[in-house]
Amino acid sequence: GGGDVARTLPAGTRLRIADVPAQVSEVGAPVVAVQGLDDPSITGFMAIADLTPRDSTPPVVRMFDPGGPFSPDGDGQIDEATIKARFSEAVAWSLKITGDTETLFQMTGTGASVEVVWDGLDAGVSVPDGEYQVRISGIDAWKNGTATATQKVRVDTQAPTLADLTPDDSVTLWFSPNGDGVRDTVRFTADNPEPGAVVAKVRDSGGSVIDKWTVVNGADPVALTWDGRTSAGGYAPDGTYTVSAIPQDLAGNTGGSVTRTVQLIAALRSVDSSRSIFFPQDLDGLARTTELRLTLQRPMAVSWTVLDGTGATVATRSGAADLPAGDHTWTFNGRGADGAMLPRG
Numbered sequence: 001g002g003g004d005v006a007r008t009l010p011a012g013t014r015l016r017i018a019d020v021p022a023q024v025s026e027v028g029a030p031v032v033a034v035q036g037l038d039d040p041s042i043t044g045f046m047a048i049a050d051l052t053p054r055d056s057t058p059p060v061v062r063m064f065d066p067g068g069p070f071s072p073d074g075d076g077q078i079d080e081a082t083i084k085a086r087f088s089e090a091v092a093w094s095l096k097i098t099g100d101t102e103t104l105f106q107m108t109g110t111g112a113s114v115e116v117v118w119d120g121l122d123a124g125v126s127v128p129d130g131e132y133q134v135r136i137s138g139i140d141a142w143k144n145g146t147a148t149a150t151q152k153v154r155v156d157t158q159a160p161t162l163a164d165l166t167p168d169d170s171v172t173l174w175f176s177p178n179g180d181g182v183r184d185t186v187r188f189t190a191d192n193p194e195p196g197a198v199v200a201k202v203r204d205s206g207g208s209v210i211d212k213w214t215v216v217n218g219a220d221p222v223a224l225t226w227d228g229r230t231s232a233g234g235y236a237p238d239g240t241y242t243v244s245a246i247p248q249d250l251a252g253n254t255g256g257s258v259t260r261t262v263q264l265i266a267a268l269r270s271v272d273s274s275r276s277i278f279f280p281q282d283l284d285g286l287a288r289t290t291e292l293r294l295t296l297q298r299p300m301a302v303s304w305t306v307l308d309g310t311g312a313t314v315a316t317r318s319g320a321a322d323l324p325a326g327d328h329t330w331t332f333n334g335r336g337a338d339g340a341m342l343p344r345g
Contacts, residue, residue, distance in 0.1 A: 007044070014038055014142070015051070022048070037143060055089075058145030059138055062086045066134045066153040069251035072120030072127070073157045077252030081153050083134060085114040091138030091147065098133050120155050129155050156251040162198075164191040164221070165245050165258045171311075174263035177228030177235060178297070180270050184227065186262050188243065191221040196249040200224045201257075203242045210236055228264055238265055267297040273332075280334035281341055292330045296323055304330050309345050 009015075018033035025031050029047045036042030063086040070078045083095065090112045097105040097118060104127060105118050114136065120127055132155065137148040166189045167173065175186040190198045195218055202211040210230040215222045224245060228235050241264060244257040274291035292304060299322040306315040314336050336342050 009042070013042070014054070015042070015046070016143070017051075018043075055140065055142045056144060059091050059140045059147040060088045061136065061138070061147045061149040062088055064136060064149040064151055066151040069154040069156045069249070070120060071157045071251040071253050072155065073253075075252070077254070079119070079252075081118045081120065083114070083116045083118060083136075083153070085136050085149070087112050087114075087138050087147060089140055091140050093136060093138035095134070095136045097153070098135070099127065104132065118153070126157065127155055129157055131155075154251070156249065157253065159253040159255040160192055160194040160196065160247040160249045161255050162190060162245060162247045162258045163193045165189070165260065167260070169260055172240075172261045172263055174265055175228065176265050176268045176271075178266045178269050182269070182271055185225050186228075186243070187223055187225045188245065188260060189221045190215075190217075190224055190245045190247075190258075192217045192247040192249075194247070194249040195219070196247065198222055198224065199246040199248060199254075200226070201244045201246070202226055202236075203244070204236070205240055210241075226262070228266065235266060236264055238267060239263075265300075267300060269295040269297060278334070279344075281344065289331050289333045292332055293327065294329075295327050296325050298325050299323065302328065306332065308342075314342055 014037035015034040016037050018035050022030050022032050023045065025045075025047065029049065031045045031047050032051075034042075034044060034046050034051075063084070065084045067081040067083055068078075070081045072079050085093070085095075087093070090110065092108070092110050093114055094108045095106065095114065095116055096103055104122050107116050131152045133150060134153050135148065135150045137146050139146045173186050175183045177184050190200075192198050197214050197216045199214050200212065201209050204210050211226065212231060215224060224243070226243060230236050241262050242259050243262055244259045246257045247255040271294045273293065275287060276290075278287040278290045280288045294302070296302070301319070301322050303318040304316060305313055308314050315332065316337065317330055334342055
C-alpha cells in the first residue's frame with residue numbers, strides 16, 4: 001500500500017522468520033514476514049531467495065551433574081559442590097540454586113561447557129542440611145529456544161556413627177602372621193549406616209599409627225582385615241596393637257572411632273589338634289583324648305585355654321616358665337578344671 005517502504009539491509013543482518021503464512025510478491029516471488037534478531041524494530045517482508053538459512057536447531061543439555069553430597073563446614077573435606085554441564089553448542093547460560101523459596105546462588109556465562117563451584121554458604125553461613133534445586137538454562141546465538149535441566153544437590157554436615165564393629169571388645173583377639181596358614185590375619189566387620197567408607201588405623205603400644213587403609217562401603221557391612229604388615233611393607237613385631245574403625249560419609253564427614261585390641265604373636269605356629277572329634281565319656285580305649293599342638297619359634301610363656309560353645313572357659317593349662325622354641329603338645333582328656341568329665345559339645 002501507500003505506506004510501504006522498501007529498505008536494503010546490510011549483509012549479515014540476522015533475521016528470524018515470523019510465524020505468519022508465506023505470501024507472493026507482485027512479481028510472483030514467494031516472500032515471508034521477518035523480524036530482526038538483534039534489532040526487533042526491523043520488521044517487514046523479504047523474498048525467500050534473498051535469505052540465507054542459518055542455525056535453526058535449538059540447543060539441548062547433553063550432561064548435567066550437580067555433584068554428590070558435600071559439607072560446607074570448613075574442615076577441608078568436600079567443602080564445595082562442583083557443578084558441571086555440557087550443552088550441544090555454545091550458549092549463553094544461567095545457573096541458579098534455590099532453597100524452599102529464595103535464590104541462594106546464581107551465575108551466568110557463555111560456552112558449551114559449564115563448571116561452577118558453590119560453597120554452600122548464604123551470607124557467609126553454611127546453609128541448613130538438605131536438598132537444594134539446581135537449574136541450568138541456555139540459549140544459543142540464534143535464539144532457537146531455551147535448553148533447561150534441573151537436578152538436586154545435597155548439603156550434609158552430620159557425621160556418621162558406626163553402627164557395629166564385630167567381634168566386640170569382650171575378648172582380645174590374637175593372630176599369628178607367619179605364613180603357616182593358621183590365623184595369619186585378624187578380621188573385623190564394620191557397619192557404617194551411611195554410604196561412604198570405613199577408615200582402619202592400626203596403632204602400636206606407643207600410639208603411633210603403623211598401618212592405615214580405607215574400605216568403601218555401600219549398604220552392607222565391610223570387612224577390615226589386617227595381615228600384620230606396617231605401611232612400610234614389613235611385618236610388625238610381636239605385641240599388643242589397637243585397631244580403630246572410623247566411618248566417613250559421601251560428604252566427607254568423619255565420625256568417631258571404635259577400637260579393638262589385638263595380640264600379634266608371629267612366633268606361634270601350627271596350632272591344631274590331632275582330633276576334631278573325640279569321645280572320652282564312655283571311658284573305652286577308643287578316641288579318649290585329643291592332642292593339642294603348637295610350635296614356638298622362640299621361647300615364650302604359653303597358656304592353653306579350652307572354651308565351650310558359649311565361649312566360657314572350661315579347662316586351662318599354663319606353666320610357670322617359658323617353653324623353649326620347638327614343638328609342644330597338651331593331651332586333653334575332656335575333663336574340666338575340677339576334674340569332672342565335660343558334657344558333650
